[in-house]
Amino acid sequence: MNFVVNKSDLKVVGSRPVRPDGVDKVTGRAQFGADMALPGMLIGRIKRSPHPHARIVSIDTSKALALPGVKAVVTAADFPDIASEEAFVGEGPMNFRDLSRNCMARDKVLYEGHAVAAVAAISDAAAEAALDAIAVEYEVLPHVIDAEAAMAADAPLLHADLFTAGMEPKPTAPSNVAKRVHFGLGDIAAGFAAAEVVVEGRYTTQAVHQAYIEPHACIASANADGQSVIYGSSQGHFMVRAYVAKLLGMDMSNIRVVPLEIGGGFGGKTVVYLEPLALQLSRKTGRPVKMVMTREEVFRATGPTSGGTVEVKIGAKKDGTITAAQARLVFQAGAYGGSPVGAAAMCAFACYDVANVDVEGFDVVSNRPKVAAYRAPGAPIAAFAVEGAMDDLARKLDMDPIALREKNGAKAGTKAAYGPTFPDIGFLQVLAAAKAHPHYSAPLGPNQGRGVAVGFWFNIGGESSASVFVNEDGTVNVVSGSPDIGGSRASMAMMAAEVLGVPVESVRPIVADTAAIGFTGVTGGSRVTYATGMATVQAAEKVVEQLKQRAALIWDISPDAVDWKDGEAVPAGANAGGFDPLPLAAIALKAAKTGGPITAEVSINAQGAGPGFGAHICDVEVDPETGYTTILRYTAVQDVGRAIHPSYVEGQIQGGAVQGIGWALNEEYVYDGKGMLQNPGFLDYRVPVASDLPMIEPVLVEVPNKRHPFGVRGVGEVPIVPPMGAVGNAIRAAIGQRMHDLPMSPPRIRAALSK
Amino acid sequence: MSRHHVTATVNGEPAEFLCDSQNSLLDALRNELRLTGTKEGCGSGDCGACSVIVDGRLVCSCLMLAVEAEGKTIQTIEGLADGDRLHPLQRKFLEHAALQCGFCTPGFLVAAKALLDHNPDPTETEARFWLAGNLCRCTGYDKIIRAVMDAAAEMRQEAAA
Numbered sequence: 001m002n003f004v005v006n007k008s009d010l011k012v013v014g015s016r017p018v019r020p021d022g023v024d025k026v027t028g029r030a031q032f033g034a035d036m037a038l039p040g041m042l043i044g045r046i047k048r049s050p051h052p053h054a055r056i057v058s059i060d061t062s063k064a065l066a067l068p069g070v071k072a073v074v075t076a077a078d079f080p081d082i083a084s085e086e087a088f089v090g091e092g093p094m095n096f097r098d099l100s101r102n103c104m105a106r107d108k109v110l111y112e113g114h115a116v117a118a119v120a121a122i123s124d125a126a127a128e129a130a131l132d133a134i135a136v137e138y139e140v141l142p143h144v145i146d147a148e149a150a151m152a153a154d155a156p157l158l159h160a161d162l163f164t165a166g167m168e169p170k171p172t173a174p175s176n177v178a179k180r181v182h183f184g185l186g187d188i189a190a191g192f193a194a195a196e197v198v199v200e201g202r203y204t205t206q207a208v209h210q211a212y213i214e215p216h217a218c219i220a221s222a223n224a225d226g227q228s229v230i231y232g233s234s235q236g237h238f239m240v241r242a243y244v245a246k247l248l249g250m251d252m253s254n255i256r257v258v259p260l261e262i263g264g265g266f267g268g269k270t271v272v273y274l275e276p277l278a279l280q281l282s283r284k285t286g287r288p289v290k291m292v293m294t295r296e297e298v299f300r301a302t303g304p305t306s307g308g309t310v311e312v313k314i315g316a317k318k319d320g321t322i323t324a325a326q327a328r329l330v331f332q333a334g335a336y337g338g339s340p341v342g343a344a345a346m347c348a349f350a351c352y353d354v355a356n357v358d359v360e361g362f363d364v365v366s367n368r369p370k371v372a373a374y375r376a377p378g379a380p381i382a383a384f385a386v387e388g389a390m391d392d393l394a395r396k397l398d399m400d401p402i403a404l405r406e407k408n409g410a411k412a413g414t415k416a417a418y419g420p421t422f423p424d425i426g427f428l429q430v431l432a433a434a435k436a437h438p439h440y441s442a443p444l445g446p447n448q449g450r451g452v453a454v455g456f457w458f459n460i461g462g463e464s465s466a467s468v469f470v471n472e473d474g475t476v477n478v479v480s481g482s483p484d485i486g487g488s489r490a491s492m493a494m495m496a497a498e499v500l501g502v503p504v505e506s507v508r509p510i511v512a513d514t515a516a517i518g519f520t521g522v523t524g525g526s527r528v529t530y531a532t533g534m535a536t537v538q539a540a541e542k543v544v545e546q547l548k549q550r551a552a553l554i555w556d557i558s559p560d561a562v563d564w565k566d567g568e569a570v571p572a573g574a575n576a577g578g579f580d581p582l583p584l585a586a587i588a589l590k591a592a593k594t595g596g597p598i599t600a601e602v603s604i605n606a607q608g609a610g611p612g613f614g615a616h617i618c619d620v621e622v623d624p625e626t627g628y629t630t631i632l633r634y635t636a637v638q639d640v641g642r643a644i645h646p647s648y649v650e651g652q653i654q655g656g657a658v659q660g661i662g663w664a665l666n667e668e669y670v671y672d673g674k675g676m677l678q679n680p681g682f683l684d685y686r687v688p689v690a691s692d693l694p695m696i697e698p699v700l701v702e703v704p705n706k707r708h709p710f711g712v713r714g715v716g717e718v719p720i721v722p723p724m725g726a727v728g729n730a731i732r733a734a735i736g737q738r739m740h741d742l743p744m745s746p747p748r749i750r751a752a753l754s755k
Numbered sequence: 756m757s758r759h760h761v762t763a764t765v766n767g768e769p770a771e772f773l774c775d776s777q778n779s780l781l782d783a784l785r786n787e788l789r790l791t792g793t794k795e796g797c798g799s800g801d802c803g804a805c806s807v808i809v810d811g812r813l814v815c816s817c818l819m820l821a822v823e824a825e826g827k828t829i830q831t832i833e834g835l836a837d838g839d840r841l842h843p844l845q846r847k848f849l850e851h852a853a854l855q856c857g858f859c860t861p862g863f864l865v866a867a868k869a870l871l872d873h874n875p876d877p878t879e880t881e882a883r884f885w886l887a888g889n890l891c892r893c894t895g896y897d898k899i900i901r902a903v904m905d906a907a908a909e910m911r912q913e914a915a916a
């Protein structure tokens with residue numbers, strides 16, 4: 001199918017039908033991870049470390065196993081000792097050995113909450129009693145929480161075999177620095193020498209959790225012949241299969257993973273925590289084992305994303321032309337290497353066309369839970385610093401902040417410092433829309449301020465599979481391998497309906513299990529509507545070809561003489577013959593007589609996902625007495641390529657912006673001096689609530705991505721990139737001071753105001 | 756240890772279940788009555804995913820003991836629709852795309868119903884503060900608030916007609 005240029009040619013794409021899974025979700029029928037039960041099911045629970053860093057001297061499970069109703073206990077001794085091996089299964093780098101040890105500590109515990117044993121019992125109470133009865137002897141070791149402290153030469157060492165990657169020559173001594181990344185463009189010294197104005201700053205952000213409302217949950221059921229099924233919610237059931245197979249040394253064909261509805265993930269469910277333990281307990285007991293985390297466990301042992309320190313320096317000419325941009329990033333990785341510092345470094349200056357760039361990043365382990373992907377991993381942390389510096393630069397130059405960004409904005413043909421040359425991108429169009437928006441020129445009152453910030457995310461494509469089945473009555477089913485986390489089933493049905501020329505209500509989509517559809521990567525990287533959408537479109541196109549062939553057979557003419565139009569086969573021209581149109585249903589009815597079922601499955605590795613850009617405008621009012629910041633108005637402009645279902649595109653933008661607002665104002669992991677997390681609950685870890693917020697106005701700019709049949713770009717991640725900068729710049733405007741440290745909470749702002 | 760026998764009215768029908776002393780109403784609804792539409796997001800009353808209406812009052816079912824349900828009238832998400840006729844709030848949530856993952860949705864719908872039972876004509880601010888006990892991490896609340904306000908307007912119109 002050719003790229004669809006004219007929006008007016010589209011009938012279904014761009015409309016706002018009710019999502020096909022909607023009724024189940026408003027009536028309580030939708031089955032999420034914790035909603036299933038199987039006959040004979042046991043309850044699994046995890047024993048966790050009370051220390052941030054300790055050697056495991058011994059684990060005595062005998063008393064637990066002797067308790068009534070306790071069926072099995074597993075520790076690291078029950079799992080294969082996995083060799084170090086890089087894996088690219090989820091979103092971002094992961095090492096199989098680290099993953100295995102993160103799921104079940106071996107030799108050492110590396111953070112408070114690290115799993116040391118798991119039990120399966122006939123009831124929650126029996127499992128709870130078993131946890132208490134497991135005796136673990138620890139040799140407590142000195143711990144380190146802060147990443148910069150962990151870089152010190154005398155810091156407690158987490159891994160004796162961790163030598164910093166990316167250093168030449170290779171270090172001779174182990175350290176807590178897992179990796180150094182460094183890249184640049186041009187000549188950074190010459191760039192600063194040419195600058196007439198320089199701004200710099202040191203910014204810090206705190207670890208924040210994805211805070212999906214659904215805690216991790218699964219049921220695993222192993223059979224005596226080795227065949228197993230895992231039911232659960234995740235951002236990728238093929239990811240679950242790959243990790244579990246590796247961690248347990250099983251064949252993939254013996255593990256079927258059935259995706260249940262997922263109650264939010266935001267990147268945090270692109271890894272496994274429970275599934276390998278539940279399956280191992282099931283293999284040991286011969287019974288299904290259900291495991292559900294408590295909220296406290298979610299906070300202590302899953303996610304979060306890195307806290308980071310970013311030093312940024314930008315030089316420019318008096319006319320605003322940036323001559324040099326430099327950043328140094330230090331990111332918490334948690335207990336094992338693998339923070340998103342690399343992505344953050346690449347995104348840092350990606351919005352700008354700068355000739356001289358130098359970016360260095362450090363991935364640092366410390367006694368915190370291993371970080372997991374969180375929506376545009378790393379990018380918001382870099383953007384908070386860079387956009388703060390850009391705001392300072394605009395002030396120094398007395399330039400309009402959007403004009404400054406326009407002057408230096410990336411466009412088609414710009415060579416990004418991280419490597420590629422941008423194709424058609426919509427950054428300048430986004431800036432123009434922001435500048436023209438009435439919000440940007442609306443009046444402000446006392447103690448109020450307005451901030452602007454921009455953001456970039458790569459967006460990805462990758463491996464996806466989709467099937468389209470025409471049913472005997474002419475209705476259609478669409479099957480894909482992408483867990484639907486925010487309405488993607490609706491998009492798949494809409495794209496298939498558009499190609500087939502049928503009403504979207506006649507196309508019903510499902511997400512199939514690992515044995516029922518070809519491999520599909522995780523729902524992450526803003527890739528599903530792009531890549532799985534492309535597979536769906538291609539499958540629907542194949543079905544259209546078959547429908548044309550069947551019509552040709554019925555009419556006894558050449559398939560070339562048949563066109564497909566509005567859901568019907570029509571003769572391609574007068575020469576083809578004077579046949580009445582054959583609707584899809586009529587062709588489906590005769591399928592048996594014309595060659596059998598009309599179906600197509602397509603598996604692709606989609607390339608060419610279009611980069612995404614956004615610009616946010618935020619108004620705040622800061623109470624000078626309490627330091628409390630109220631968000632008064634918020635507008636989020638984004639190039640979305642083309643919105644398949646505009647309501648769900650808007651929803652992505654609104655939700656991402658609000659997560660960013662929480663990151664900016666409230667959210668943080670708080671540790672005490674003993675390395676214990678102090679706020680593992682929603683009371684003390686405060687995500688934004690409805691009364692904290694105004695309406696969030698999304699503005700969709702559509703610069704179609706020519707690599708996708710309908711012009712789709714990923715949209716889910718960009719919107720979390722600008723908010724911390726936008727809120728910070730608004731607070732700067734309101735109080736006359738730059739807040740360099742997140743969260744910009746009332747105590748911090750009060751302290752700044754009393755200086 | 757013997758379990759307690761509890762009799763209550765759930766979604767207009769008589770219901771009975773057995774529970775332990777320490778079980779929450781949420782445990783009983785989900786595990787004994789298999790009404791899994793009511794969700795557990797935190798177990799500490801901070802997220803509202805387990806919202807139910809007990810004798811006309813909005814409560815977090817994770818904070819109420821199952822034995823306390825004896826003789827009570829309980830409404831859960833499963834009782835919101837009238838057979839196959841969706842409640843206006845449910846329809847408006849769908850029309851406004853007020854859900855993404857859908858996990859918090861039952862709690863929001865039950866809490867919003869309790870709001871409109873008490874106050875059929877809330878201001879946006881009143882709706883935002885009433886629903887402040889329900890966390891949604893996907894939507895940023897915008898479309899949820901619009902759906903609730905729209906449903907309220909429609910219900911007022913129907914009541915007046």
